[in-house]
Amino acid sequence: MPPIRRVAIVGGTHGNELTGAYLAKKFAALPQLVQRSSFESTVLLANPLAFAARQRYLERDLNRCFSPENLQDAAALSYEDNQARAIYQQLGSGAAKADFILDLHSTTANMGLTIILTNRHPFNLRMAAYLSGLHPAVKIYFWMDSQTTFLRSISKFGCAIEVGPVAQGLLDAALFEQTQALVYSVLDYLEAQNRGVDLKIADRLTLYECTAMVDYPKTEQGDLAAMIHPQLQSRDYQPLQSGDAIFLGFDGTTIHYSGELAYPVFINEAAYYEKGIAFCLTQQQQISLAD
Numbered sequence: 001m002p003p004i005r006r007v008a009i010v011g012g013t014h015g016n017e018l019t020g021a022y023l024a025k026k027f028a029a030l031p032q033l034v035q036r037s038s039f040e041s042t043v044l045l046a047n048p049l050a051f052a053a054r055q056r057y058l059e060r061d062l063n064r065c066f067s068p069e070n071l072q073d074a075a076a077l078s079y080e081d082n083q084a085r086a087i088y089q090q091l092g093s094g095a096a097k098a099d100f101i102l103d104l105h106s107t108t109a110n111m112g113l114t115i116i117l118t119n120r121h122p123f124n125l126r127m128a129a130y131l132s133g134l135h136p137a138v139k140i141y142f143w144m145d146s147q148t149t150f151l152r153s154i155s156k157f158g159c160a161i162e163v164g165p166v167a168q169g170l171l172d173a174a175l176f177e178q179t180q181a182l183v184y185s186v187l188d189y190l191e192a193q194n195r196g197v198d199l200k201i202a203d204r205l206t207l208y209e210c211t212a213m214v215d216y217p218k219t220e221q222g223d224l225a226a227m228i229h230p231q232l233q234s235r236d237y238q239p240l241q242s243g244d245a246i247f248l249g250f251d252g253t254t255i256h257y258s259g260e261l262a263y264p265v266f267i268n269e270a271a272y273y274e275k276g277i278a279f280c281l282t283q284q285q286q287i288s289l290a291d
Contacts, residue, residue: 003193003194004157006040006096007034007099007100007102009023009024009102010024010101010102010104010151011023011045011046011104013047013062013103013105014047014061014063014271015047015050015053015054015057016051016055016056016169017104018106018169018170019104019179020104020106020161021045023104024044025045027043034184036187037191038195039190039194042098044087044090044091046083046087046103046151047062047080057080060078060081061080062083062084062151065080065081065083065149066084066087066088066151070084087151087154088154091155092154100157100158101154102152102161103151103152103159103161104160104161104183105161106163106166106175107165107166107266107271108164108165108269109267110164110236110267111139111163111237112138112163112164113135113139113182114265115132115141115159115160115161116143116152116159116160117141117159117207118143118148118159119153119156121156121157122289124157125287125289127186129202129204131182132205132206133202135185139208140206141208142209142210143210159186161182161183167270168270204289205286205289206287207285208263208282209283210280211283213279213280213281214264215276216247216278217249224250226247226250228246228268228278229245229247232267235267237263237265238264239263240264241257242257242258243256243258246278247278262283263281263284264279264280264282265279266279266280267279
């Protein structure tokens, strides 16, 4: 593949996720931290008005505005729709198009350090394998194939970094520094690839692929009827087996899982209450990277 010439580092796609937003502000003030000799790095605070308001978004979730249909919809006129089109013009088209997008996020769920891929291009998979080998705590997560509305999906190459748990609107210094270190590792990997440096990369990658999203039990009126069970809380990436407790009703009733072995993630993510997602089920896969 051709070399990576322009890298976009994006923070603040969600205005109340301060880890990425303040890393973007830091990198913008100190660009030498993210510049490498073989490519240009540009830094973007994606949703500045939401960041100023310390809100996830003003009118709609910016990270759900990047589908080709939405970008071309003249009737989509919210602030975030217009912002998505402006970002696409800056990063997704024309001579200034980003070859690689790194989108920085945080979560209230116990996700640790997670690399989120939008596609299975071999370049992205090898990068993920390198990062997980370099940082053993890193997990690799893959959304469903239909998830093409994310900011990072406007580039074939790239990923998101998702770190947590950290509360919305707060900074956690340890996670901030871990995210920063992971950003530097991504940039160093791209530099090495551009220069043809032979890196030690495992020939297999453990990947957690999203297979389903589970909603909270609801009343007939659509209100919550239960919450995440204490036995499930904070057990992201841990095996979930049939019979395990997943919800605790307000009447004290325990609701048990009845599916096949899975690995839940984004458990009790605060921002997903409005989306009807209590947690995402994943299947653990072993991906061969052998040539």
